[in-house]
């Protein structure tokens with residue numbers, strides 16, 4: 698059991714044909730919920746800390762907690778900067794011992810995305826940590842919008858995926874095949890033929906962002922076609938809000954209502970994470 702790089706985890710995950718869940722840590726409550734679920738299911742997990750969540754979570758405070766958990770747990774953990782957009786955030790994550798960086802070049806054109814991803818890849822590999830990058834444009838607003846919408850014009854291009862992976866040397870590629878951040882308006886229609894072609898062209902583990910709202914069958918099919926890491930947050934946030942609302946609807950006037958509500962939130966979020974771990978097939982895979 699250890700803090701491992703994304704490449705170390707995904708090499709094993711990819712061979713065994715399941716997916717590692719990547720769950721966002723927005724505070725200590727969510728961190729404890731994810732760890733409860735990982736312990737309960739004996740599953741490896743990726744802990745995502747997103748740059749867009751820096752107003753809510755201070756990485757310098759949360760990383761010591763992650764290290765303490767790792768000492769006590771029996772499962773491997775990846776500490777990943779999710780959607781790192783600025784060099785400041787990336788350098789801060791490196792200085793704090795993250796084992797993976799997801800570089801988000803979403804706003805860049807293809808050539809500039811290659812150029813900047815190369816730079817970040819060089820930096821990450823110098824420190825012996827992994828890099829994930831994204832090609833195409835994932836629908837929905839990362840870190841904000843609740844209603845995602847996929848735009849087929851922005852799906853990952855198969856030819857570009859091959860060039861991008863060859864030229865940047867990244868360890869994992871986030872794809873856009875009909876997936877969106879936030880809550881889907883209707884059941885997403887994933888482009889599995891495109892996913893198969895990207896897998897064959899890229900030859901590295903693939904990542905699916907926008908995991909909340911995709912059916913269990915679609916997840917299993919995506920995993921069989923090369924998806925090895927699945928990002929999941931919206932479902933956790935919604936469960937947390939429902940648990941908080943449910944507690945408040947029955948709360949008395951106890952001095953410790955807030956603490957009790959937080960525990961109810963933690964337990965409910967842990968259940969949701971455990972359900973996803975089950976679907977992703979990583980239950981019992983803690984001991985590689």
Ligand SMILES: [Zn+2]
Nearest residue numbers: 839906907928
């Ligand atoms: Zn994402």
